Amino acid sequence: MTDLLALAYPWTKALHVMAVISWMAGLFYLPRLFVYHAERGQQGPEPVQSFRIMEEKLLRMIMNPAMVVSWVAGLALVLTPGIVDWTMVWPWTKAAGVLGMTWFHMWLAGQRKALLAGHGLTGRRYRMMNELPTLLMALIVLSVIVKF
Ligand code: HEM
Incomplete structure (x- = not known):
């Protein structure tokens, strides 16, 4: 098994x-959508509906699968x-950054539901x-590239 992982490394x-x-x-993009949703969503039901569809598709079709593949391949590297x-x-700094990033993903998923229910945060907070x-990306990239 470890031989196979070594062979597959690159x-x-x-x-x-x-x-x-991905x-x-x-x-980076989902919180921007939340800003527009929170600030321009009051302009009528049509923009709100478009934001809801964009947010759901981005989370379900891109972010969730990309997070799973990042984790599986990352653990294979470990x-x-x-x-x-x-x-x-x-x-350890990489692990802290990755846990923070995963928490942020879950927080965004929760905020999507909150916006859907009409009690999201303000654009400024997003x-x-x-x-x-x-910040987490800087910590992670410095960890894996500089390897202090
Ligand atoms: C999801 C959980 C993650 C795990 C378990 C994980 C683990 C790892 C491991 C063990 C390596 C190999 C380091 C090496 O070859 O020397 C690696 C490489 C890398 N990781 Fe992750 N990682 C994760 C998420 C992330 C995230 C969120 C980012 C970006 C923000 C990232 C960016 C990178 C990069 C750019 C490399 C290649 C570094 C190089 O050129 O050697 N990783 N990761």
Whole structure:
């Protein structure tokens, strides 16, 4: 099994990076949709309906599958021999960043439902929350590239 993981390493990493790019695209874009939904949604039922469809499709068809593939390929990389040295700092900062990113995904899924029920947050709050994935991305990329 570990031989197979070692053999597949470049392919697993390529799959991981592709999935992560798709996941991040959604994590950056969905809160922007929430900003427009919260601020322009009062202009009538038509824009609200369009926002609801866009939010649902983005979450269900892109972000959820991309998160699952990022996790599966990422854990396969963790199990690949010689890749993660847990005595170093970077695997722990990476893990913290990834857990934070997964929490943010779940928070967005909850906010989609809240907006649907008519009690979402203000556009300003969504704008502020939009900074979180940027900070986490910086932490994760520095962890895997600089490997402190
Ligand atoms: C979902 C859970 C995740 C797990 C378990 C995980 C785990 C890993 C592991 C073990 C590696 C291999 C490092 C190496 O080859 O030296 C890796 C590579 C990488 N990860 Fe993740 N990761 C996850 C999510 C993410 C996220 C959210 C991002 C981006 C924000 C990301 C970006 C990267 C990048 C860019 C690489 C390639 C680094 C290189 O060129 O060596 N990962 N990941």
